[in-house]
Amino acid sequence: MKYKSSLFAAASGSIGGLVFSHNAGGDYARKRSTPTNPQTLKQVVIRQGLANLTSRWKNILTEPQREAWRTYASNVPLPNAFGDLRNVSGICHYLRSNIALIGAGLAINDVAPVIFNLGEFSMISVAATESDQKISCTFDENDEWANEDDSFLLLYASRAQNDSIVFFKGPYNQYHTIEGNAAVPLVPPLAVVAPFAFEEGQKVFVQACVVRADGRVSTPVRTFCVAAA
Secondary structure (H helix, E strand, C coil): CEEECCCCCEEEEEECCEEEEEECCEEEEEECCCCCCCCCHHHHHHHHHHHHHHHHHHHCCCHHHHHHHHHHHHHCCEECCCCCEECCCHHHHHHHHHHHHHHCCCCCCCCCCCCCCCCCCCCCEEEEECCCCEEEEECCCCCCHHHCCCCEEEEEECCCECCCCCCCCCCCEEEEEEECCCCCCCCCCEEEECCCCCCCCCEEEEEEEEECCCCCECCCEEEEEECEC
16 A cells, blocks of 8 residues: 555555545545456466566576666666656566567567666657558657667557546557667658557557667556547
């Protein structure tokens, strides 16, 4: 359970049968429920990936490699549920970076970044069209990731939502990876088929993050669009 101030001006977590959280509309509390465990392929891959990475950290990485990740972690705090920055361990950063790579089908990176930031990027915009079932993504082609080999913009999309939905936390499915290119400039927008069907007037939420060539993983950003005909 996380909270701010003795009067719970902000809270995140659970107490007894209540869960405290917040969204775009503000703080809220709801009855606690036990989620189902559908054992989807994505869940299995991520769980296996975490287990393999934890073993790799212990048994394959050298102590200098682990210490390099600890140094990176001590210099690069992560936001918590309230948006406040806090430091995490070296293995947490190692897992965070490599789970993103595994989810995108990319190679594991054992070498810690030596640039002490998360490799943030400019906000994207998206559009969806029912006729071809494609989501178009517009990004800043001048961003560093877009002009760097072995850097990637990872895109995730939601199932179609009612137009009344104003905030969507998840789940998201990865549907496309855009690779940076140092030699040939990328030309946005780029459109690809969505992972889920949608109709005109429905909302499609998109989450994006960037993985830099040195293993830095940005904070995810979220946006949405209303599908056109």
